[in-house]
Amino acid sequence: MTTRSKPLTQLLTDPVGAVPGLSLPPGSLVTETNGGTWPEPLLWVADEVAAPRTWAEYLPARDAGLRPVLLQDEAGLEEWWDGQLDPGMVSDPDVHRAEEVLEDFWRSAASETEDDEDAGETIAPFTARWPGLASPGRTAADPEATAADVAQALVGHSLKSPRIALVPVGRAADLPAAIGWSGPVNYEDDVARLCAVLRSWEDRFQVRAIALAYARLDLSVAAPPQTLEEALAVAAEHFAFCPDNIWQGYGSIREYAEDALVGKAHWTFWWD
Structure with missing residues (x-):
């Protein structure tokens, strides 16, 4: 058994010893898709749908080296995480720099937008040139408390049937890479590059990855932009990170910044 799987094994065999006061409902381990003869556990997931709280x-499972995350079933894709996770196809977030990743993504998205006759309006006030990283936000609340509040608001609403899962990972930003999630595969096949951006957002905006679906990611944000100017800079990063947020949800980066980012404690991304 490898070091990464020990927290899961300990939690399943001795949950009280691993995390005092924590008891697990019925659940199971999910292993690597291409785990070989001795597939390694990637996460534990509950059998039943999660309640709002x-x-x-x-959250106390962090004391045992585990991070909670909600896994949302999709229509027709129940239990997508069973047989769909392959960390062997993912690089290490350590080898990527967030700004380089976002600049690369920005250039690609902006070049596709140039084919649109309304391209200038879509990315205004920016141009095809990468505008650089947004300034850090001002922390408005405790990041873990914010994450708990956002998770509670999502369960039963935009997340209709999520399961709670526990992942052996040091920081929430690395969750997608740690389990080999492939949600943005039609846009980017190495989710570690996205995790490098999540690390940067974790540092600058106190985000936490709280939910994953087949092609959707939900984050809580304890230091969101408070003005339109601040939100525009963040919206540029979001456009690079997930262009579908603007292309399929809003008419422009400015509209997205005004409606989805100013003072908002929840960011969501969906890749077509």
Whole structure:
């Protein structure tokens, strides 16, 4: 058994010893898709649908080296995480720099937007040139408390049937890479590059990855932009990170910044 899987094994065999006061409902281990003869456990996931406060209840699992995350079933894709996770196809987030990743993404998205006759309006006030990273936000609340509040608001609403899962990972930003999630595969096949951006957002905006679906990511944000000017700079990063947020949800980066970012404690991304 490898070092990464020990927290999961300990939690399953001795949950009280691993995390005092924490008890697990019925659940199971999910292993690597291409794990070989001895597939390694990637995460533990509950059998039953989570309640609104479930995410907060499992936050103490951090003391055992585990991070909670909600896994959302999709219509026709129940239990997508069973047989769909392959960390062997993912690089290490350590080898990527967030700004280089975002600049690369920005150039690609901006070049595709140039084919649109309304391209200038879509990315205004920016041009095809990468505008650089947004300034850090001002922390408005405790990041873990914010994550718990956002998770509670999502369960039963935009997340209709999530399961609570526990992942052996040091920081929430690395969750997608740690389990080999492939949600943005039609846009980027190495999710570690996205995790490098999540690390930067974790540092600058106190984000936490709280939910994953087949092609959707939900983050809580304890230091969101507070003005339109600040939000525009963040919106440029979001456009690079997930262009579909603007292309398929809003008419422009400016509209997205005004409606989805100013003072908002929840960011969501969906890749077509």
